[in-house]
Amino acid sequence: MAFADNLKQLPSVAHLAALDLVNAQGQVVATIENKPGQAGSLAVYAALASRHGSISPAAAEEGLALYAEHTADAQAHPGKHPNIDRLIALRASGDTLTVVTRAAG
Secondary structure, three states: OOHHHHHHOOOOOOOEEEEEEEOOOOOEEEEEEOOOOOHHHHHHHHHHHHHHOOEOHHHHHHHHHHOOHHHHHHHHOOOOOHHHHHHHHHHHHOOOEEEEEEEOO
16 A cells, blocks of 8 residues: 555544654654654654554564555655654664654643
């Protein structure tokens, strides 16, 4: 399925303002906000965190499948899709990120 189709299958993130990705040292390494251009990634990462409890290498693998055609584009153009690049890096490194959600106002 295409990314747009996959997004339709994910739970709504209307209740979220953002989510923070936290590394093993307790540092926020990224924030994904509920705004145009990031809402799809917010939905993917929130769903992965819900299913896996964190963004582990297994969650990253699932996320890359959810991003569908955008994963191939990210691999061909590193830096163009930072949220996909992060999943590729987690899959390769074996690291895990904790997800902290922020409720919408």
